[in-house]
Amino acid sequence: MDPSEVEFLAEKEHVTIVPNFSQDMIYLISGDVGPFTAGLPVSVPLWLAVNLKQRQKCRVFPPDWMTIETLQEKKQAEMDSRFFTEMPSPFYIEITQLLLQCATDDIPRADEIRTLIKDIWDLRIAKLRSSIDVFIKSEESHAKLNFLTLMEINTVREFLTKGLDHMHQLKSNLTGGGMANSSQFL
Amino acid sequence: MLVKDFKKDFYDTLQRQRVLVLVAFDVDALCACKILQYLFHCDQVVYTVVPVDGLQSLEQAYLENAEGIRQVVLINCGATVDIVDLLQPEEHVRFYICDSHRPVDIHNFYNAVQVKLLMREDELSTIPSYDEVFRDDEEDSDQSDEENDDPESGYKKKRFDDESILRRQERRQWNEERVRILFDYTKFTSYGTSVAMVMFESAWKLSKDTNNLLWLAIVGVTDQYVHFKTPRDKYMEDVIALQSHVSRHNQRGSDGESLLSVNCLRISFEEELHLNLYRHWTLFDSICHSMPIACKLRLWTLKGQKRLHEFLAEMGLPIAQCKQQFSAMDITLRSEVKARMQEYMNKYGLENQDIVLPSFSMQFGYKNLLCATDYVLACAASLESLDSSKLQTDNFLLASDILQRSSPEKTDAALEGARAQLRSLVSQVQSSLDMHQIISAGPFLYVFVQEGTADSRFFSQPMSLIRLARFTLQAHCSVTRNKRAQSLPLVLGAPLSLEEGTCLIIGIPPLDTDDERKNFFGKAFEQAAQSTNMTVKCNGFDTFIIEMRIEDRSKFFDALISILQ
Numbered sequence: 001m002d003p004s005e006v007e008f009l010a011e012k013e014h015v016t017i018v019p020n021f022s023q024d025m026i027y028l029i030s031g032d033v034g035p036f037t038a039g040l041p042v043s044v045p046l047w048l049a050v051n052l053k054q055r056q057k058c059r060v061f062p063p064d065w066m067t068i069e070t071l072q073e074k075k076q077a078e079m080d081s082r083f084f085t086e087m088p089s090p091f092y093i094e095i096t097q098l099l100l101q102c103a104t105d106d107i108p109r110a111d112e113i114r115t116l117i118k119d120i121w122d123l124r125i126a127k128l129r130s131s132i133d134v135f136i137k138s139e140e141s142h143a144k145l146n147f148l149t150l151m152e153i154n155t156v157r158e159f160l161t162k163g164l165d166h167m168h169q170l171k172s173n174l175t176g177g178g179m180a181n182s183s184q185f186l
Numbered sequence: 187m188l189v190k191d192f193k194k195d196f197y198d199t200l201q202r203q204r205v206l207v208l209v210a211f212d213v214d215a216l217c218a219c220k221i222l223q224y225l226f227h228c229d230q231v232v233y234t235v236v237p238v239d240g241l242q243s244l245e246q247a248y249l250e251n252a253e254g255i256r257q258v259v260l261i262n263c264g265a266t267v268d269i270v271d272l273l274q275p276e277e278h279v280r281f282y283i284c285d286s287h288r289p290v291d292i293h294n295f296y297n298a299v300q301v302k303l304l305m306r307e308d309e310l311s312t313i314p315s316y317d318e319v320f321r322d323d324e325e326d327s328d329q330s331d332e333e334n335d336d337p338e339s340g341y342k343k344k345r346f347d348d349e350s351i352l353r354r355q356e357r358r359q360w361n362e363e364r365v366r367i368l369f370d371y372t373k374f375t376s377y378g379t380s381v382a383m384v385m386f387e388s389a390w391k392l393s394k395d396t397n398n399l400l401w402l403a404i405v406g407v408t409d410q411y412v413h414f415k416t417p418r419d420k421y422m423e424d425v426i427a428l429q430s431h432v433s434r435h436n437q438r439g440s441d442g443e444s445l446l447s448v449n450c451l452r453i454s455f456e457e458e459l460h461l462n463l464y465r466h467w468t469l470f471d472s473i474c475h476s477m478p479i480a481c482k483l484r485l486w487t488l489k490g491q492k493r494l495h496e497f498l499a500e501m502g503l504p505i506a507q508c509k510q511q512f513s514a515m516d517i518t519l520r521s522e523v524k525a526r527m528q529e530y531m532n533k534y535g536l537e538n539q540d541i542v543l544p545s546f547s548m549q550f551g552y553k554n555l556l557c558a559t560d561y562v563l564a565c566a567a568s569l570e571s572l573d574s575s576k577l578q579t580d581n582f583l584l585a586s587d588i589l590q591r592s593s594p595e596k597t598d599a600a601l602e603g604a605r606a607q608l609r610s611l612v613s614q615v616q617s618s619l620d621m622h623q624i625i626s627a628g629p630f631l632y633v634f635v636q637e638g639t640a641d642s643r644f645f646s647q648p649m650s651l652i653r654l655a656r657f658t659l660q661a662h663c664s665v666t667r668n669k670r671a672q673s674l675p676l677v678l679g680a681p682l683s684l685e686e687g688t689c690l691i692i693g694i695p696p697l698d699t700d701d702e703r704k705n706f707f708g709k710a711f712e713q714a715a716q717s718t719n720m721t722v723k724c725n726g727f728d729t730f731i732i733e734m735r736i737e738d739r740s741k742f743f744d745a746l747i748s749i750l751q
Contacts, residue, residue, distance in 0.1 A: 020393055055228040056394045105397075105450055
């Protein structure tokens with residue numbers, strides 16, 4: 001999967017906005033949105049929030065978990081635990097990226113939030129890599145990881161699957177005897 | 187016809203239509219264009235932007251682009267000419283003119299159907315009333331009576347009864363009165379509120395104003411002041427109005443620190459040092475190239491330089507540091523420059539008005555801090571860049587990028603261009619004064635820029651020409667012993683194109699009418715040209731800058747002298 005596809009899936013998440021216009025409900029295939037009343041908060045999908053913000057038609061509220069204190073606790077929990085902890089949202093990195101890009105002025109202390117999210121991301125990716133390392137070395141056949149998000153899985157997906165395939169080929173050549181077709185190698 | 191309600195009369199009619207935007211070639215117009223473009227992006231209006239630098243290119247741009255377009259917006263161009271007459275549009279085309287040039291042509295004002303003006307109502311109060319300049323013709327009935335009178339005799343026989351004599355007399359009187367009123371109305375050209383400011387206020391009424399748009403409005407207003415189009419009082423009024431917007435958008439958080447990310451644009455109001463480009467240059471050079479101080483201290487002379495050294499020494503700023511890049515000076519010195527200058531300025535004959543200008547500065551990111559006047563100079567330098575390989579539209583797009591703040595390299599290159607322009611400006615003034623080229627011709631002073639000098643190519647563009655003329659006049663008034671110099675206007679000629687043998691002539695009003703900045707040279711040039719039957723081209727939108735052949739110069743000047751006396 002392409003990272004942009006993952007972002008596309010993340011845009012379905014809902015965020016709260018305060019529009020400055022009024023409109024009736026909009027009936028879309030993926031669900032109903034609205035009705036919009038100027039000054040009253042309403043929950044809309046992220047893609048609509050970003051579009052409205054770019055057209056200066058709304059103000060975006062950051063999600064509840066996007067505060068300095070919550071994120072600092074999360075980061076601490078992530079550092080303390082050996083395994084992956086649960087993330088506030090399965091799409092935390094995409095949501096943060098999109099909101100900080102287009103609605104920087106609506107989110108207080110945006111720079112610190114960006115740093116904290118990046119720290120959390122780095123911690124989790126480091127844990128993922130070391131656990132893959134352990135997995136390969138111990139030659140297990142399957143592993144179970146809890147609380148990984150789609151974007152993190154996506155970073156390793158292609159390489160890991162191809163690498164495991166390759167190793168399987170090599171192993172089966174060793175054990176399967178000399179009649180294996182060596183042209184299977186790529 | 188004046189637009190009363192921006193949203194209903196102008197903005198809503200542009201929704202879901204294709205719009206043609208014709209933009210004049212100066213920084214103010216460019217800022218207004220960018221504000222309008224942003225509003226169009228928000229509401230997904232399809233538009234075409236064409237930069238035009240004069241009436242001819244306006245006509246040409248209209249002809250090329252007017253297929254199927256019903257709405258045309260003109261920014262900073264077209265108010266002073268009868269636009270319907272000039273462009274001969276079709277019936278359904280609507281023009282929206284947002285222009286700071288005054289006086290507005292009466293046909294534009296009274297055309298209720300095709301022309302709409304986006305200006306402040308109080309600035310149009312001097313326009314003559316409808317009855318004084320237009321008259322529904324009763325004359326037709328008069329003429330047809332005369333025709334029918336003597337069909338047998340075959341020639342028109344004038345009726346000599348009292349009624350028609352009185353009518354004819356009244357009509358003649360009305361015509362003379364009309365000519366006089368129109369002459370008074372169009373005698374002086376001046377500038378109204380900056381178009382960027384008008385656009386910003388309209389965006390504010392639509393609740394679509396942002397910090398970026400506010401910065402563009404600030405740059406537009408400062409551009410008017412830097413190019414001497416508006417008096418200081420008007421500038422102060424506009425600054426005060428803008429300040430309320432600035433504090434609304436750029437509030438400080440409760441703990442004194444801003445809560446915004448560093449990458450957001452932050453604007454602050456301050457009393458800026460009126461030294462051009464001092465943050466991007468050395469302090470010494472910046473003082474030498476800033477008009478008010480340079481003229482008061484006469485910094486192009488040797489004596490003036492010595493006084494400057496004295497001034498700097500008294501302020502406690504070491505010369506070695508002053509001749510370094512400003513950013514390389516000691517931090518303590520940098521922060522105290524303004525305070526020290528204000529302390530010692532009176533001894534050297536400077537006033538607060540020369541040193542300090544209330545203005546705005548903006549910051550985004552960690553590195554980029556720019557004040558409004560520097561920004562204007564950089565944009566003007568890139569609009570008028572001398573690279574002959576680039577088209578004018580390229581320059582326009584480059585200046586547009588700089589306003590967008592998309593790339594710091596382009597801004598730096600533009601600042602370099604501004605520095606080069608300032609240097610050539612000062613050296614030109616210096617040579618004019620040293621060689622006593624400023625001659626008094628009775629009702630005005632005149633000076634010519636010599637053809638073929640290295641700097642003369644900088645002055646073939648209107649904006650640098652305005653600045654050069656003003657600097658020359660102010661410098662001359664500070665050195666001359668002639669008491670009358672303050673009340674004499676200046677006419678300056680600069681070579682435009684050596685192959686064609688043309689030159690640009692500009693006339694600026696005298697220094698003591700600084701409170702009003704009204705320019706009468708447009709009309710004077712026109713009359714001089716008429717009386718000598720010469721072909722002069724007035725290509726730009728400012729009527730006080732004209733183009734003519736070098737050979738015709740002396741004849742023209744004689745005519746001008748006789749008119750102005």
